[in-house]
Amino acid sequence: xxxxxxxxxxxxxxxxxxxxDTRRKIKYESELDKxxxxxxxxxxxxxxxxxxxxxGTCSAACxxxxxxxxxxxxxxxxxxxxxxxxxxxxxxxxxxxxxxACTVECPKxxxxxxxxxxxxxEAISGNYYPKNAPASILANNFFKQVLNNGRNSEGPLLxxxxxxxxxxxxxxxxMLGIKLFTRGRIxxxxxxxxxxxxxKKLLNSVESKKKILSAGKPADVKEAAV
Amino acid sequence: xxxxxxxxxSLKSTGRVxxxxxxxxxxxxxxxxxxxxxxxxxxxxxxxAVDDRKAYVLAARNLALAEEQMKNEPEVNIIAPCAAxxxxxxxxxxxxxxNPEDKAAVxxxxxxxxxxxxxxxxxxxxxxxxxxxxxEAEIIxxxxxxLKGIRVASYYGCQTVRPxxxxxxxxxxxxxxxxxxxxxAEVVDWSMKTRCCGxxxxxxxxxxxxxxxxxIVHEAKKRRADAVATACPLCQFxxxxxxxDMNSKFKSDLKIDVLYFTQLLxxxxxxxxxxxxxxxxxxxxxxxxxxxxxxxxxxV
Numbered sequence: 433x434x435x436x437x438x439x440x441x442x443x444x445x446x447x448x449x450x451x452x453d454t455r456r457k458i459k460y461e462s463e464l465d466k467x468x469x470x471x472x473x474x475x476x477x478x479x480x481x482x483x484x485x486x487x488g489t490c491s492a493a494c495x496x497x498x499x500x501x502x503x504x505x506x507x508x509x510x511x512x513x514x515x516x517x518x519x520x521x522x523x524x525x526x527x528x529x530x531x532x533a534c535t536v537e538c539p540k541x542x543x544x545x546x547x548x549x550x551x552x553x554e555a556i557s558g559n560y561y562p563k564n565a566p567a568s569i570l571a572n573n574f575f576k577q578v579l580n581n582g583r584n585s586e587g588p589l590l591x592x593x594x595x596x597x598x599x600x601x602x603x604x605x606x607m608l609g610i611k612l613f614t615r616g617r618i619x620x621x622x623x624x625x626x627x628x629x630x631x632k633k634l635l636n637s638v639e640s641k642k643k644i645l646s647a648g649k650p651a652d653v654k655e656a657a658v
Numbered sequence: 659x660x661x662x663x664x665x666x667x668s669l670k671s672t673g674r675v676x677x678x679x680x681x682x683x684x685x686x687x688x689x690x691x692x693x694x695x696x697x698x699x700x701x702x703x704x705x706x707a708v709d710d711r712k713a714y715v716l717a718a719r720n721l722a723l724a725e726e727q728m729k730n731e732p733e734v735n736i737i738a739p740c741a742a743x744x745x746x747x748x749x750x751x752x753x754x755x756x757n758p759e760d761k762a763a764v765x766x767x768x769x770x771x772x773x774x775x776x777x778x779x780x781x782x783x784x785x786x787x788x789x790x791x792x793x794e795a796e797i798i799x800x801x802x803x804x805l806k807g808i809r810v811a812s813y814y815g816c817q818t819v820r821p822x823x824x825x826x827x828x829x830x831x832x833x834x835x836x837x838x839x840x841x842x843a844e845v846v847d848w849s850m851k852t853r854c855c856g857x858x859x860x861x862x863x864x865x866x867x868x869x870x871x872x873x874i875v876h877e878a879k880k881r882r883a884d885a886v887a888t889a890c891p892l893c894q895f896x897x898x899x900x901x902x903d904m905n906s907k908f909k910s911d912l913k914i915d916v917l918y919f920t921q922l923l924x925x926x927x928x929x930x931x932x933x934x935x936x937x938x939x940x941x942x943x944x945x946x947x948x949x950x951x952x953x954x955x956x957x958v
Contacts, residue, residue: 475710477757495854499866527866530703531816531854532745536828545821552707566862574704578716582698584667590861601864608899615938617672625698630771634719637767638711 464514472511475640476550480542484508490534490544500524504534504544511547520560525551526567553640566597579635582625587618659791661691661735661782662724666743667699673740673891675935679920680739680784682933686924687792687800691737694724700743703858711760717750718764721781722773734779737787741890745817747781752822783818784920785833785889786825794840802928804842807949810922811846811883812838813874815893816854828852834887834919841926846881850874855896864903871896872904875912884945884955887919894918898940913957915943925950 473481484505491503501523502510510519519525525548534544552571555561561568570593578584587609594602612618625631669677684691697720705713721736728734738744754761754777761777768775788797812834819831826833831852835845853874856867875897878886888894898916905912917939924934925946936942944956 477753495870496859496866527859527863529816529854529857529859530706531857532820533816533852533854535821549706549710553710556708567859568707570858570862571704571707574702575708578699578701578705579712584699584702586667586671593861611940612672612899615940617674617938619671623667623670626696631698631719634767634771635712635715637770638715638763640709640711 459515465516466514468514468516468519469512472547472550472554475553476543476546478543478546478550480540481508481547482512483540484512484542485540487539489537489539490542493533493537494528495531495533496527496529500527504528504548507551508542508544508547511551517560519551520555520558524548525555526561526565528552566593569593569596579632580628581622582628582631583623585619585621585623587620588622591620659690659733659735660728660731661689661737661787662694662728663691664694664697664720664724664736664738664743664747666697666738666740668740668742668891672895675938676739676891676894676918676920678933678935678938679918679924682929683920683924683927686927686929687788687797689787689792692727694720694736695727697723700738700740700746702742702746711763713746714750714753714760715764715767717746718754718768718775719771719773721747721751721777721779722768722775724779725774725776728779735787736779736781737784738781739784739889741815741817742892744781744783745820745822748822751777751779751781783823783825783889785818785837788923789833789836790825794836797837797840797923797927801840801842801926803926803950805838805922805926805946805950806842808843808922808946809846809882809884810838810843811848811878811881811886812851812919813855813878813886813888813893813897814851815888815890816852816857818889819852834889837919837923838887841923843922843926846878846883848877848881848883850877855893857892857896860896860900867896868900868904868907871900872908872910875901875904875914875916876910879912879914883914884949885915885917885922885943887917887922889919901940915939915941915945917943922946 473479486505486509488505491497491505494504497503507519507524528548530545532545538544556568573589573592574584577589665677701713701716705716724734724736738747754764765775814831814834819826819828838845854870855874856870859867886897894916901912921934948956
């Protein structure tokens, strides 16, 4: 007697978890952040966001969409609906390599890459990312290094990132580092400009218009930061 | 015409080969340039992810420095060879033009540190300068060792042609192909010209980045290219330095020379390999040398 494939997988599911997963799978409208989309549109200078027709051209053009937990098309819609936490905790934000393929192809002229940057800024300022996620650590360290020295020193930057996130990667990349070093293509020296202090003062004199998430952090930020 | 050269951080370290070969080529072609004094980092993709206004000030400082250091010239032409620097400088200029409120804030901040930003500088890519200012005809006149028999796959990467750049087509760019043809090489027609190489993901999320680089190298090989020509320090790094990792991950046996377009052009202009940074590559491009000598390929 043949059992349907669905019946079997269902049965397996039940035994594996030993119970039915009865957690709610949808979000009620009252739980959404209705102001999220406006803030993101403003931060990204992209009101075109609201004209998205959900055609999916961005997801098709994106070279990493098949690794993301939500594709760019979904992210745009989720931003518009106010799924703040899901969006800011998603891998999508940190997998975007800023290749601008989506921005160039979007038939509605939505600057999707800039939307991703706005989301990165929100995720960083609101602590909405895993603390050892390399992409955000890299961005943060790069930011500090340039703030202090005016230039980026690739050697020390990568070293720091690997030490903070995954020292195993440092070992794995040791051979690569040695090869680069012997060919004079990487050094551990810190590059700097002449007047570091003046540049720091210059950079500190301006700031993003909105420190969006500084007020009213959600209760489960700690969970997100694990 | 005089140019001001903005190297950026990569061209001083991992992309040193790009700087060496570009400057050698410009010297041979008698292109007049000087390096931007006291330049700072352009901000790349990371600054935009943390604070956008700081990112714009950072990039605008370089543009203002260029205006000041070129104040006796009729035009301020900045050569930015790194794809990220090139894109960021263009983006900053465009953004400040479109958003007067932000421009006022940036201009005021720069004024505080004694710099004037007007936005009159023109940000140029070396491909643009070589093809549109210098011209292929002039280059052909100076070719002494044409790259006869060498099949080149021109790989532009993303930020050189997207999204603000106007010197070439965004989907099927051709400037590099034209230069390679001028150098006597045979160009490969392929669809990977502007596909993302994985960028900084090779350092952060390698599982995602390696396949991206792999498809490019694999496709170049499939089209029987002898070399991939690049115009971006990160593309060159990813495609060249991770070939062993790609091979072990995908159980393949790929080997292809990944050079800067300036290195290939340099060979054709008769510049000695050392001045083109060939000794800094992981493996010297033996195949190219062999083909130029009229011999057979060492690896296929």
